[in-house]
């Protein structure tokens with residue numbers, strides 16, 4: 001009796017949103033949505049990690065990248081201590097020499113007080129000026145950094161006194177950039193794996209959907225449906241599921257990112273907060289689009305392949 | 312319209328179900344296909360609706376050799392053929408309306424056109440009140456009428472019906488036969504597989520008789536067996 005009334009209810013076909021195959025039924029659809037949501041979420045995390053790395057390396061290196069420091073050692077090559085006057089004279093000659101270089105924005109000699117301030121953390125506050133020989137330091141700001149510029153600056157400065165040192169911060173910069181590069185490659189690798197997993201999962205889901213409805217697909221073929229007619233329906237189905245899933249994932253990801261940027265303080269000098277600019281945010285919002293596009297293409301090729309194998 | 316030359320068919324490694332079948336059907340003709348159960352009527356039909364390819368011999372449909380035709384061309388040809396399957400093969404999750412509408416949707420007709428055509432035909436076969444019902448809850452005869460409506464909705468050039476009146480009482484059976492006659496007068500070539508002596512006698516079309524794998528033709532009211540090659 002109960003079976004009868006159940007059948008009665010089943011007897012009225014509900015609107016199918018124009019699918020010829022019962023694609024909207026079953027838990028397989030929900031599984032796909034959850035999976036795509038998860039993949040989108042993970043891809044977002046990898047992408048924001050890349051953004052964070054970019055801003056950290058930018059923060060660390062921007063102070064160093066377009067600058068170099070010229071040091072006039074306090075002790076010359078013959079072990080003689082240079083007098084303050086000698087250093088000042090040398091420093092002035094260096095500045096004059098650098099004057100004609102177009103790519104140099106500014107070359108400022110640090111005063112004795114400034115240098116003392118720099119060394120005080122290591123040597124102690126109450127070191128009197130003149131008690132200890134201090135080197136001369138000239139901070140140079142470049143408009144652009146390229147090896148030829150640095151080469152010709154070095155040559156010009158070395159011509160004044162061969163023991164003058166030029167610190168290009170190269171090693172320091174390279175270390176940071178190498179570390180950041182490695183991390184970014186890892187993030188890209190994770191993104192790649194996420195992409196491949198998504199493709200595999202969608203192709204698998206489509207295949208099992210088609211196996212499940214093989215008889216119906218065969219019937220559509222017998223009625224003259226082209227491969228494209230059938231493909232379009234499965235493709236649209238996959239697209240709708242992925243859009244739902246990736247929007248869910250995007251929502252979850254945005255919540256986490258918002259929480260993270262609230263928690264990370266932006267006045268920490270070493271770690272800048274995760275602050276996303278408009279480009280970064282567009283990147284995040286493009287993720288669902290990218291994932292849906294991947295799903296759409298994957299569905300198309302999978303369906304056409306499977307149909308090609310059918311009689 | 313249809314030409315079979317030395318056609319043979321076997322399923323897998325089984326015996327030949329059809330062996331050396333030869334016949335030609337002219338456009339606009341109307342034939343009954345008969346023979347004992349298991350003689351291969353459904354199998355022969357499946358070759359005609361391009362559901363299988365013969366294991367040997369040559370099948371020509373609409374003046375085209377179908378043996379090595381590509382998928383795209385095959386689906387174009389199939390669109391010109393209406394089929395009533397012996398076991399109906401309605402899509403169980405689609406309403407009677409959507410089942411009947413399928414051939415029109417496949418050929419890309421407008422929804423408004425589909426609605427009026429399908430509604431009219433469902434009324435005509437007496438299923439006006441069952442448009443939104445799933446096949447599962449229809450009786451055998453009602454399902455058969457949905458299957459027939461689906462086969463004729465797109466005005467096919469060729470109609471193949473496998474036992475289309477098997478589940479119907481004589482009254483509705485004759486009514487549907489008249490529908491087929493009407494289609495035939497409008498130019499559709501028709502082949503109907505049937506066991507029903509009363510229908511074959513009442514309508515008197517030539518008979519294709521399948522027996523032990525070969526086909527013979529009986530012209531109207533002519534009970535002398537002739538090999539089809541002798542006729543054409």
Ligand SMILES: Nc1ncnc2c1ncn2[C@@H]1O[C@H](COP(=O)(O)OP(=O)(O)OP(=O)(O)O)[C@@H](O)[C@H]1O
Nearest residue numbers: 322325328346347348349350351352353354355397
């Ligand atoms: N898909 C199949 N695979 C293997 N053998 C099949 C298949 N379909 C039909 N056969 C065999 O082919 C033979 C002819 O079957 P077919 O269905 O064509 O007969 P029929 O004339 O339509 O019979 P009926 O009047 O009972 O419908 C039978 O012996 C059957 O076992």
Ligand SMILES: [Mg+2]
Nearest residue numbers: 352353397473
């Ligand atoms: Mg049969």
